[in-house]
Amino acid sequence: xxxxxxxxxxxxxxxxxxxxxxxxxxxxxxxxxxxxxxxxxxxxxxxxxxxxxxxxxxxxxxxxxxxxxxxxxxxxxxxxxxxxxxxxxxxxxxxxxxxxxxxxxxxxxxxxxxxxxxxxxxxxxxxxxxxxxxxxxxxxxxxxxxxxxxxxxxxxxxxxxxxxxxxxxxxxxxxxxxxxxxxxxxxxxxxxxxxxxxxxxxxxxxxxxxxxxxxxxxxxxxxxxxxxxxxxxxxxxxxxxxxxxxxxxxxxxxxxxxxxxxxxxxxxxxxxxxxxxxxxxxxxxxxxxxxxxxxxxxxxxxxxxxxxxxxxxxxxxxxxxxxxxxxxxxxxxxxxxx
Numbered sequence: 001x002x003x004x005x006x007x008x009x010x011x012x013x014x015x016x017x018x019x020x021x022x023x024x025x026x027x028x029x030x031x032x033x034x035x036x037x038x039x040x041x042x043x044x045x046x047x048x049x050x051x052x053x054x055x056x057x058x059x060x061x062x063x064x065x066x067x068x069x070x071x072x073x074x075x076x077x078x079x080x081x082x083x084x085x086x087x088x089x090x091x092x093x094x095x096x097x098x099x100x101x102x103x104x105x106x107x108x109x110x111x112x113x114x115x116x117x118x119x120x121x122x123x124x125x126x127x128x129x130x131x132x133x134x135x136x137x138x139x140x141x142x143x144x145x146x147x148x149x150x151x152x153x154x155x156x157x158x159x160x161x162x163x164x165x166x167x168x169x170x171x172x173x174x175x176x177x178x179x180x181x182x183x184x185x186x187x188x189x190x191x192x193x194x195x196x197x198x199x200x201x202x203x204x205x206x207x208x209x210x211x212x213x214x215x216x217x218x219x220x221x222x223x224x225x226x227x228x229x230x231x232x233x234x235x236x237x238x239x240x241x242x243x244x245x246x247x248x249x250x251x252x253x254x255x256x257x258x259x260x261x262x263x264x265x266x267x268x269x270x271x272x273x274x275x276x277x278x279x280x281x282x283x284x285x286x287x288x289x290x291x292x293x294x295x296x297x298x299x300x301x302x303x304x305x306x307x308x309x310x311x312x313x314x315x316x317x318x319x320x321x322x323x324x325x326x327x328x329x330x331x332x333x334x335x336x337x338x
Contacts, residue, residue, distance in 0.1 A: 004323045015192035018224045024322040027310040034303035041314040043235045044148040049073025055239040056102035056125050059263050062249040067097040072295045075099045077123050116145040123150040130159050135166040142167030155191045157203025164209040173200050174217035193218040201232035222301025230320035244285035259287035
């Protein structure tokens, strides 16, 4: 079996996803238990217990989710359709529990300024960051405010210098990889998340720019979170993994003696009713209970991965350079069987 480095994976002749690769432990681990491994990290000045973001989808992150994730040392980006955000901003006690909010290209600077005054991270939530309108919005915000800006999404790192020069501090990486995203089908654009992340990772080094990387899309398990960070992501964005939890917006629905909640892409029909977007699907997901259960599972899985890989910190995990490519049979062999 060949052991691949990041650079070799980046130069591989096909587009790769998380299911196509595995981390390969090649060192004797110095850890007796995963509890000895430290998952703390810093993202745009925020100290985190776990390098996890929630997606600013309207069926994933409202104010309630953002507060809950803050308690677990993660970050939730409140979706820009959340009507309760104005009330929270006027409450100095509650606003401290929110770290990030999303805005659109049409959001007025006066409104964004309210977020900036409260030192919130601002996410310009668009499907394509390689767009003049996005760059101009970044420039307008940075010219008037002292704020950290997140932009997205991109699938390739060719434009990183343009984004940084416009004022972007972090970028969401991934087009077409979300479980509710139909961009690849609708537009023909969709690159495997592993290949996208590696390309941007190496382009950041080549272009010598300072920008933090967010792996956004395709995350199905704690193992995928570990892979994303090992590939160079600074933080990982979750959508479907958090969908259906108690803290997501929307009511719990009982159908066929089972509990469900709605989950939809930001461009799904339910959102298009508000006059936005064109790509996305809508579905129901089983009710999962408290989001803390999901976060604790990710925390345990990530630290277990770190102990296998003999990595004591997130920075050490990012230095991973031993990967394997999996055949379809290899992938299927690893799946649990009943």
